[in-house]
Amino acid sequence: MSTDTILSFEEAMEKYDPVLGFEVHVELNTKTKMFSSAPNVFGDEPNTNVNEVDLGMPGVLPVVNKTAIESSIKIGLALNCKIAETCRFARKQYFYPDTPKNFQTSQYDEPIAYDGYLDVELEDGTVFRVEIERAHMEEDAGKLTHMGGATGRIQGADFSLVDYNRAGVPLVEIVTKPIEGAGSRAPELAKAYVAAVREIVKNLGVSDAKMERGNVRCDANVSLRPHGRERFGIRSETKNVNSLRAVEHAVRYEIQRHAAVLDSGEPVIQETRHWHEDTRTTTSGRAKSDADDYRYFPEPDLVPMVASREWVEELRATLPEPPAERRKRLKADWGYSDLEFRDVVNAGVLDEIEETIAAGASASVARKWWMGEIVGRAKAADVDPGQLGVQPATIVELAQMVEAGKINNKMAAQVLDGVLAGEGTPAEIVEKRGLAVVSDDGPLLEAIDAALAAQPDVADKIRGGKVQAIGAIVGGVMKATRGQADAGRVRELILEKLGVTAQ
Amino acid sequence: MAAINRDDVAHLARLAHIEMSAQELDRMAGELAVIVDSVKSVSEAAGDDVPATSHPIPLTNVFREDVVGHTFSAKQALSGAPDSDDNRFKVPAILDEA
Numbered sequence: 001m002s003t004d005t006i007l008s009f010e011e012a013m014e015k016y017d018p019v020l021g022f023e024v025h026v027e028l029n030t031k032t033k034m035f036s037s038a039p040n041v042f043g044d045e046p047n048t049n050v051n052e053v054d055l056g057m058p059g060v061l062p063v064v065n066k067t068a069i070e071s072s073i074k075i076g077l078a079l080n081c082k083i084a085e086t087c088r089f090a091r092k093q094y095f096y097p098d099t100p101k102n103f104q105t106s107q108y109d110e111p112i113a114y115d116g117y118l119d120v121e122l123e124d125g126t127v128f129r130v131e132i133e134r135a136h137m138e139e140d141a142g143k144l145t146h147m148g149g150a151t152g153r154i155q156g157a158d159f160s161l162v163d164y165n166r167a168g169v170p171l172v173e174i175v176t177k178p179i180e181g182a183g184s185r186a187p188e189l190a191k192a193y194v195a196a197v198r199e200i201v202k203n204l205g206v207s208d209a210k211m212e213r214g215n216v217r218c219d220a221n222v223s224l225r226p227h228g229r230e231r232f233g234i235r236s237e238t239k240n241v242n243s244l245r246a247v248e249h250a251v252r253y254e255i256q257r258h259a260a261v262l263d264s265g266e267p268v269i270q271e272t273r274h275w276h277e278d279t280r281t282t283t284s285g286r287a288k289s290d291a292d293d294y295r296y297f298p299e300p301d302l303v304p305m306v307a308s309r310e311w312v313e314e315l316r317a318t319l320p321e322p323p324a325e326r327r328k329r330l331k332a333d334w335g336y337s338d339l340e341f342r343d344v345v346n347a348g349v350l351d352e353i354e355e356t357i358a359a360g361a362s363a364s365v366a367r368k369w370w371m372g373e374i375v376g377r378a379k380a381a382d383v384d385p386g387q388l389g390v391q392p393a394t395i396v397e398l399a400q401m402v403e404a405g406k407i408n409n410k411m412a413a414q415v416l417d418g419v420l421a422g423e424g425t426p427a428e429i430v431e432k433r434g435l436a437v438v439s440d441d442g443p444l445l446e447a448i449d450a451a452l453a454a455q456p457d458v459a460d461k462i463r464g465g466k467v468q469a470i471g472a473i474v475g476g477v478m479k480a481t482r483g484q485a486d487a488g489r490v491r492e493l494i495l496e497k498l499g500v501t502a503q
Numbered sequence: 504m505a506a507i508n509r510d511d512v513a514h515l516a517r518l519a520h521i522e523m524s525a526q527e528l529d530r531m532a533g534e535l536a537v538i539v540d541s542v543k544s545v546s547e548a549a550g551d552d553v554p555a556t557s558h559p560i561p562l563t564n565v566f567r568e569d570v571v572g573h574t575f576s577a578k579q580a581l582s583g584a585p586d587s588d589d590n591r592f593k594v595p596a597i598l599d600e601a
Contacts, residue, residue: 030569037572046590047580051573055580066566088557095520097594145591161591164580293518298557306563 004281005260009184009252012224012259018186019232020179020251021221024194026172026201027140028071029208029215033168034139035062035105035302040170042213046163054168056101062301064089068170069112071206072137073307073315075172076113078200078322079132086306087112089137089299097162098141106173108296111136112305118200119324120192122185123346125338130193131177140169178232186222186255191248194218198244199323211243218247222254224262233258234268238282241275250275253282330354334363347375349385352392359392365399373413377420394419397426405486411435437486441493444477444485448494451476463498470494505539508532 007015033040036053052060076083090108116132143166148158174197182189198216202209209215223235236258241250254273261268272285321329330350331341334357344350349370356366370385378385398412407415407430418429430436451473452459461469470491477490495501509532516523523531577590586593 032567032569032571037567037570038574039571045577047577047592048574050575050580052575055575063565063567065569067569069566086563093518097592097597144597146597148596157596159596160594161588162594163591293514295518300557303558303560303562303565 004257005264006253006256007259007263009256012255013184015226016224016233016255016259016262017180017227017229018182018251018255019223019225019235020176020182020186020190021235022174022176022179022190022193023219023221024174024197025140025217025219026075026174026197026207026209027215028068028170028172028206030065030067030071030170032065034065034068034137034170036168038168041165042208044165046165049165050167054100054164056099062105062299064302064305065170068137069305069307070315071170071204072112072135072172073312074204074206074319075174075201076116076135077312077316077319078204079113079116079118079135079174081113081116081132081135083307083312084110084112084114085309086110086304088304089302090296091299092138092294092296094294096141097160098144098167100142100164100167104138104141105299105302106138106296107136112307118193118196120189120196121324122188122192123342125342126185128182128185128189128192130179130189133175133177135172135174138171138173140166140171142167187248187252190220190251191244194247195244196323203320203323203326205320214242217242220247220251220254222251222258223268224255224258233262234270236268236271236273236282238273238275239285243277246275246277249280250282253280257282334367336363336367340367343371347371347385349375352386352390356392356395360396361392361399366395369395369399369416373416377416388420390416390420394426401426401430405437405489406430407435408437408483408486410483411437435484437484437489441489443481444490444493445497447477447480447485448473448490448497450480452494452497459498462494462500465500467495467500505536505543507536507539511535 028040030040032038033054036051038051038054039049041049053062073083087107087110089105090110091103092106092108093103095102111134113135114133116135118130118132120128120130122128142162142164145161145163146157147161176193179189179193194216198209198211201207201216207215211217218241220238220241221235222238223233225231225233236254238250238254241247258268269284273282274285275282327341327345327350334341334353336344344353344367347370352374353363353366353370356370357363361369374388374390375385378388381388394416398407398415401407401415402409402412411430414433414435415426415429418424418433419426423429423432454476455472458469458472462473473494474487474490477494478485478487509528512528512531512535513523516528581587581590581592584592
């Protein structure tokens with residue numbers, strides 16, 4: 001459906017310098033809505049989590065949710081913002097069926113938080129500072145489902161159905177200042193920024209932060225200018241880019257599209273773009289026009305909010321350790337190398353490893369299990385590693401069995417499979433599957449004699465001091481015992497037998 | 504006299520989704536200017552020592568605890584809807600362009 005011509009990303013980067021800007025909407029996970037006592041719950045039957053306030057009935061009075069204000073202040077603080085001493089809500093007027101009041105209660109010239117920043121770490125460890133213009137409070141709109149037409153999209157729909165369960169859910173909208181200097185890393189930065197915001201609100205516990213449920217939604221602004229020019233180009237705003245991958249792709253696509261438009265000598269049109277995940281392209285929404293005259297004015301049904309410095313400091317004292325600082329601390333505590341730690345972070349098993357260590361595993365054992373065994377299984381099952389359901393206690397138990405020489409690593413991996421298949425605890429599975437390292441030296445010595453006899457030349461090499469050749473004999477013994485021998489013990493016994501001292 | 508011309512009124516009518524005849528636009532252009540001037544006279548009463556406010560009573564921080572209260576059933580919620588389907592409000596197609 002898209003007929004836009006685009007340049008290659010490399011060519012676009014050669015000619016132009018991208019400037020980004022983001023509006024990230026965060027749905028708060030309060031029990032009730034921003035201005036009404038109706039429940040804030042996802043996935044319920046349509047139009048059951050509403051009352052007269054959410055439906056905008058005449059004569060109703062909104063009352064502000066105190067917890068939502070506190071969550072908003074916490075977000076502001078976590079984004080290194082100043083918290084306004086006083087601020088107000090305002091009405092933003094527009095007609096759209098997802099907004100039953102015909103205005104959205106938002107904040108306009110007095111946001112609750114302003115002038116902050118967020119240090120965003122890119123995959124290679126580069127830190128990029130994103131300046132935050134403001135974070136303001138508002139309410140979410142209802143959910144429209146477009147019916148009829150061919151595609152289920154808004155274009156060509158015959159009619160739309162509206163569920164107001166989401167109407168009035170508290171939102172915090174975080175707006176960045178223009179982000180300059182990202183260059184060819186702009187798409188990566190876009191993804192990393194949204195990921196960092198999501199991580200912060202999740203860490204604060206103020207949002208469920210599930211992008212697939214729309215708890216965190218991103219509008220991405222992109223403009224290009226020729227290298228060396230200070231004035232910004234005309235921007236487009238790509239709406240509702242709702243996964244981290246999509247944020248990266250949408251920014252990349254818009255850079256390529258803008259570059260082609262500018263190359264053709266045409267001006268970029270300032271407009272809203274819709275992101276399409278299937279084709280990984282954007283299409284034109286509506287152009288900004290004077291219809292965007294929202295006639296903001298102070299909400300007369302709500303009184304100003306005053307955030308005393310005592311209250312702000314009380315809230316600041318409750319903030320958890322920021323995610324970036326936590327990572328620094330964990331890396332030092334665990335003694336992982338830069339690369340090891342980055343792999344752990346990118347695999348998304350930081351929390352899991354921390355829990356496993358808390359349950360009694362060593363840092364290296366926890367990493368070996370999560371990175372070596374569980375991440376691969378999760379990938380095969382196409383789920384997040386944490387969703388496989390591996391309990392820290394299971395890993396601790398497996399590790400103890402290996403350490404005690406009851407099972408070896410290969411068997412432990414089999415036991416893990418058994419646990420995941422619901423066969424029971426590691427001890428039960430070892431028992432049921434008859435997995436146990438042969439620890440009685442008698443059978444081992446027989447197998448060693450047989451292996452040495454089968455490979456006399458290797459035996460001679462070892463006698464002659466080439467201890468590294470021992471692998472072939474150990475392999476033979478492991479094969480003969482169907483992997484049930486303790487390889488370390490086998491090695492010891494072979495050396496003993498041949499009268500060689502290990503180096 | 505506030506300067507409100509016919510185009511201003513037509514613009515406001517469009518924003519407010521109010522259909523107005525040519526005759527009504529002409530009349531309102533004159534009347535709105537008078538209304539705006541009347542409201543403006545309030546500012547003459549307030550000196551520089553009176554700050555602008557959005558609320559007549561000096562109240563702040565009127566909050567509600569985050570405790571779930573009452574809700575409507577879907578049937579109640581939809582009882583005043585001109586049209587509904589599948590427990591949801593039914594509205595005409597929103598965008599005309601394909």
